Amino acid sequence: MRLIMRIAAVAAITLAAVSTVQAKEWTKVRIGTEGAYPPFNNLESNGDLVGFDIDIANALCEEMKVECVFVTQDWDGIIPGLLADKFDAIIASMSITDERKEKVDFSKKYYNTPPAIAVPKDSKLTEASKEALAGIQFGAQSSTTHSNYAEAYFGDSDLKLYPTPDEYKLDLANGRLDAAIDDVVVLSDWLATDDGACCKILTTLKTDPEINGEGAGIAVRKEDTDLRDKLTEAIATIRANGKYKEINDKYFEFDVYGE
Amino acid sequence: MNNVTDNSEVNVPPAVFRARGWSGARILGYTAMGFWIAAAIGLGLFIVDSYSPAFTDRYAMKFLDGFVVTVKLVVISLVIGALLSLPIAGMRMSENRILRAISFGYVYFFRGTPLIAQAFLVYYGAGSFRPFFQDIGLWWFFRDAWYCAIFAFSLNTAAYQAEILRGSIENVAKGQWEACSSLGLPKYITFFRIILPQAMIVALRPYGNEIILMIKGSAIASIITVFDIMGEVRRAYSRSYDFQAYIWAAVMYLIMVETLRRVWDRLEKRLTRHLVRTGS
């Protein structure tokens, strides 16, 4: 008898894990984001998701007249999560690159900012060249274009990969790292806080279109071309009607849309 | 002459004929084997299908590097742990209450908490004590993820090895100690020449298990940025999202563990061939 109940329990749990068949009419879009990348997306300690990405997402959903639901997912698993139907779109400052295009499709970009390197204030480094940075402890977040950039341009450094930006920031602050690479806006935002007071920007780097891609876009599954087109359209619309500028100015002093 | 039994007819019991029919167990067994074979074929097809020269070029050497890192990590941690385990086991068996308590606490902590928690404690915790370490000139050690990993793993395996050692020493019959003291042998000769060899035989299997556990535990080093097999594989996956990276990791670990297990079994059989095995 107990065995039967156990089997029933298994069946129930399995069913609970299955989501129902969804129609292709986009009335509700689940948006995957990381929540650890301020000022673009950040999970506050009270559980609220805030940031540029979040506001843009909300604006786009308003434009597309759909309901937006946010799902947080670790960065390393965010593309597998999309492919596994955990959410329908990724709005998490994900750069549009050819490597990623093999797995997912992207809308047109919604911003484009260059990478930069941060170092401790007392660092002896003066320039960002392969030779100057040879042998140093270099940190970056894994699965990002920034870690790829570091591997490509600063191959002589000892690259350390971290699951979230918080961890490399921690190691930069406590001296484990000699330098770290990430988006210039993200680093500047951090440097302005108490924790970032330890460090400064060494230099902003030149974007490499092959590595950094065309900017940050919204990732969708390859078969969801209608969603992709709706998002691209919505981005153009909010650029045109000033909503983008409103959100942009809330966070930044310059236009992050880029060229 | 009819009653004379033919001596050429030896008393052979009638041949037991076990019906080779399809019992439930047999069906199950063949289904299960079929499943494994299908899985193996599926896996093989998956690898062949996702084989891309780009992936192999890029990552094959890195995976091998990761393999070397894993082996180094495991060997160094085990050796340091073994050395550490001697005094700890000694303390555990000492008559001094304080020594017993300290070593008990040590063993309890390292066996009672997850290895990942210990690794985080050492790696991230050390970061917050940086000024202290710099003052005593040890920051260079804790700064490096590799040393942190070795530190955490050695302490962990020392606790387990101490228990194995203690268990096996206590397992040696009291009579051995008594016989030695009645022969007037000094304690250290008793221990190293008589007790320890016997203890080692009992300890062989658990030591083998501990080595395997260390190999598996080493995967945790990847979470504190060490590029062992797991670290390289995760890096490869994070760039290519190609699942075969994990398959290769599984293959490498399985080869390591299986090889070790068979070697260890041979070793154990050889070293205990003078002992009669009862039961299992």
Add this chain to the structure above:
Amino acid sequence: MEDLFALLAFGDNGWGDQIASGVLLTVSLALASLPFGLIIGFLLALAKKSEEASLRTAANIYTTIFRGLPELLTLFLVYYGGQILVQQAVRFVFPDARFEINSFVAGMIALSFVFASYASEAFLSAFRAIPAGQYEGGSALGLNRLKVMQLVVLPQLIRLALPALGNLWLILLKETALVSVIGLTDTMRQTGIAARVTKEPFFFFSIACLIYLVLALISSIGLNKIEAWTRRGEVRS
């Protein structure tokens, strides 16, 4: 020092409630994995001692795989690979359906599979310790195989296997810490987040270790009680 402990407060200012929910998840994950692990382990042990060679081999292959792979890797394989596998399988039948294995289920499956492989060995050595006479006696009484198993063998089996199984439970509790890597908000992850945000890693990871120690302590006490209960029929020397 006081501010450090203030960080553990419940409510909006402290991390106490987040960590508590993490502990809840740790315990529930372990408790959820336990029955599956035990059942699968038991079935595996039966298979391993069967007379049918193919069944034995199949069971041994299972054990080799899950004892040989690091638990972390098994977790990733189930989480990422299982997802792909199940999705392909479901797509075969229902082309439009979506099937999502959430992290909890993935963790549960991975942990149960690993638990089962070790538990099967524990059950097997317990089986071996039960003399053939028990089975013979049972059948002499006219009980069929299932009844013999249920009424005669199982109670003895549990008593014999309990110390080893108890040990495996303690290991299971510790292994749940790995699910923090696939995003589950267990004890490890919550303390990790707290450590990151407050920049007090040593404090919070020490708390994490303390929590696991307490869980192990409670489990040990519970297990000792259960062991004493199974021994209640034995002659006290």
